[in-house]
Amino acid sequence: MLLSQSRFLGESLAVLASGTAFSRFVIAPSDPDQKAKDALQCASLGAFGGFMERSFRAHDFLLGRRNCQMFLKTHFRLPLGNPVIVAGQAEAGAFAEKTKSMFASDPPPSVTSPHGKVWMEVIPLVGTAATPVPEPVRGTISRDKIKSVADQILARLDAVKDPLLVDARASGLLKLLAGLACTWPARFIVRSKLVDALAATLKDDIAG
Numbered sequence: 001m002l003l004s005q006s007r008f009l010g011e012s013l014a015v016l017a018s019g020t021a022f023s024r025f026v027i028a029p030s031d032p033d034q035k036a037k038d039a040l041q042c043a044s045l046g047a048f049g050g051f052m053e054r055s056f057r058a059h060d061f062l063l064g065r066r067n068c069q070m071f072l073k074t075h076f077r078l079p080l081g082n083p084v085i086v087a088g089q090a091e092a093g094a095f096a097e098k099t100k101s102m103f104a105s106d107p108p109p110s111v112t113s114p115h116g117k118v119w120m121e122v123i124p125l126v127g128t129a130a131t132p133v134p135e136p137v138r139g140t141i142s143r144d145k146i147k148s149v150a151d152q153i154l155a156r157l158d159a160v161k162d163p164l165l166v167d168a169r170a171s172g173l174l175k176l177l178a179g180l181a182c183t184w185p186a187r188f189i190v191r192s193k194l195v196d197a198l199a200a201t202l203k204d205d206i207a208g
Contacts, residue, residue: 055139062136077119140207150194
C-alpha cells in the first residue's frame with residue numbers, strides 16, 4: 001500500500017508540469033500567507049506535531065476545508081467545449097443556459113496555453129458550500145505545555161524502561177544508564193534538553 005500510494009508515473013508528472021492538460025490534478029496543503037512556514041502545523045516533529053497541541057489540529061482541519069474550497073472554485077474547471085462539460089450541459093436540458101450563466105468563469109490561473117475563454121466548474125459550489133471559508137488562525141503552544149509534554153515523555157520512559165530491559169541480553173551498562181536517566185539529577189538534565197529541543201522545533205508557534 002505504501003509503495004502504491006507513493007508512486008507517480010513519469011508521464012503523469014510531465015502532464016502536471018506542462019499546465020496544458022486537465023486530466024490530472026495535484027492537491028496539496030498550501031497557505032500563501034505563511035510561505036516561510038509549513039502550511040500544516042501538524043507537520044512539525046516529523047508529522048507528530050498534532051499530538052502536542054489541539055489548536056494545531058484545528059488549524060490544519062480548517063485549512064483543509066479552505067484549500068478544498070479554493071481548489072474547486074479556482075482550479076477544478078474545464079473548458080466549455082470539454083466532453084465532460086458538454087455531456088453535463090446536454091443532461092441539463094432546459095437548464096443548460098442557466099447553469100452556464102451561474103457557473104461560467106475565466107480559465108484557471110495555471111493555464112499556460114489557450115483552451116477557450118469560457119470555463120465551467122466541474123463541481124460547482126452551491127448553498128452553504130459557497131460561503132467563503134475564513135483563513136484559519138495558526139495555533140500556538142505555551143512553554144508550560146512543552147514542559148508538561150517533556151514530563152510525560154519522561155514518565156513514559158520510566159514506565160517502559162524496566163519491561164524493555166528485562167531481557168537478559170540487555171547489558172548491565174544499558175540498564176544502569178536507563179535507570180539514571182529517570183533519577184535526579186540526570187532527570188533534570190534530560191528534561192531540560194527535551195524542553196529545549198521541542199521549543200527549538202516549535203519556535204514559530206510558541207505563544208509569546
